Amino acid sequence: MNGTRGFLIRRLVTLLALSVTASAVLFTAYYGVSRNTRAVRDASAPAILQVAAANEALDESYEYAKRSLVGGTGDIEGLGEDYRTTLSTANQALAQALKSTTAGPPARQTLLTVTGLVSSYGDLVQQAYVNRDNTALRDAYLGYAETMLRGDDGSGHRARSGDSDILARLAQVEKKQLRLLDQQTSFGWLLSLAWWVLVPAACAAPVVLLVRTQRFLRLRFRRRFNPFLLVATGLLLLTVPTLAVLTYQTQDRLAQARTSLRQTNIGKAPDTTNKRVSTKMEETHWRTGAVVWIPMGGVLLAALVFVGLQPRIDEYRFRAR
Structure with a gap:
């Protein structure tokens, strides 16, 4: 027993x-x-979308500015409502991205730098408008603005190693955010x-x-x-x-x-x-x-x-x- x-x-x-x-x-x-x-719903998705929205809006803002200045409508409409709207959208998206980025302090520092560069980019576009009657100066300021925005080769939407233009910096932040997203969803x-x-x-x-x-x-x-x-x-x-x-x-x-x-x-x-x-x-x-x-x-x-x-x-x- x-x-x-x-x-x-x-x-x-x-x-x-x-x-x-x-x-x-x-x-x-x-x-x-x-x-x-x-975390994906409340943090990663909004952070990625805010950076993407800023990227898209900035890229479009240059096209609207160039269309207004080179197309000859600048005297009547100024830089145009589309330009002002897209630049404002980009600034708002960057402000939100600074609060919610999921890529850590380095990405936040990059976004702070981008915010400053966007201000300088806007000043260059404004100078192009001020000098709209001087074709050489107008085109020079537009060229400087495009270089600051897209890099020397004028291409955006992709991170190029060593590049310091606005869209490349945003692409680098987005790449880090997507890497974290992959870790969260894999x-x-x-x-x-x-x-x-x-x-x-x-x-x-x-x-x-x-x-x-x-x-x-x-x-x-x-x-x-x-x-x-x-x-x-x-x-x-x-x-x-x-x-x-x-x-x-x-x-x-x-x-x-x-x-x-x-x-x-x-x-x-x-x-x-x-x-x-x-x-x-x-x-x-x-x-x-x-x-x-x-x-x-x-x-x-x-x-x-x-x-x-x-x-x-x-x-x-x-x-x-």
């Missing part, structure tokens, strides 16, 4: 330890996917290891041991089923695939958000892109909230194991030795 009681005690301790391990592994694996959904080898190896192993072990314990109790105590251990087994078998499906759905929406934020034209309609990303992240809200239920499920699992085995252990407590 002592041998049976000792066996049951050891089995109880083992099952409790495996329950804690399985819960911890599931929590870590699930949290690893769900933890970044809010599954990665650690999560792959967790879901393909650690979770199956950590959850299969207690399931197998629960089934073997059920069989032992049926043979030893002549009871067909132990309802508590049966529920514990079902809880594990139901929880793992459910969380796996929720993880897949969350990761899929993170990948869709990454795809949306990596489009080359997001600066043209930042509000539309932001709404699309926010909608995708809102769809994950209740899924990410499921992470708090995993520790509760672990406590329930341990309680079911304890309640299922403790009465059988007690049956041997006062028996004759």
Whole structure:
């Protein structure tokens, strides 16, 4: 009899330890996917879109200024409403980007530098307007403004190593932000290891041991089923695939958000892109909230194991030795 009681005690301790391990592994694996959904929605997406909007607006502002001055409408319309609107949009986007950039202090310093350069760029365009009747001076100031904005080769929208023009600096900030976005939305080898190896192993072990314990109790105590251990087994078998499906759905929406934020034209309609990303992240809200239920499920699992085995252990407590 002592041998049976000792066996049951050891089995109880083992099952409790495996329950804690399985819960911890599931929590870590699930949290690893769900933890970044809010950061993508509230931080990364707005930061990326603000920089992209500033980039797009500045690029358009030069075209509007040049059209007004070279096209001959400057005497009537000045630099034009389109120019003023796009420059104002760029300044507002830069101000917001300074508050919310996700690329760290170096990116913030770059944005501060860009803000100063944009002011100088605006002054150069204004000088071109002031000298609109002098073609040589007008074109010279416009050329200086374009060089400050786009670089010596007049091309924007891409970071060129060593370049210090406005659009190149913004592209460098955006590149850093996108690198962080990739880290937030990628599954990665650690999560792959967790879901393909650690979770199956950590959850299969207690399931197998629960089934073997059920069989032992049926043979030893002549009871067909132990309802508590049966529920514990079902809880594990139901929880793992459910969380796996929720993880897949969350990761899929993170990948869709990454795809949306990596489009080359997001600066043209930042509000539309932001709404699309926010909608995708809102769809994950209740899924990410499921992470708090995993520790509760672990406590329930341990309680079911304890309640299922403790009465059988007690049956041997006062028996004759």
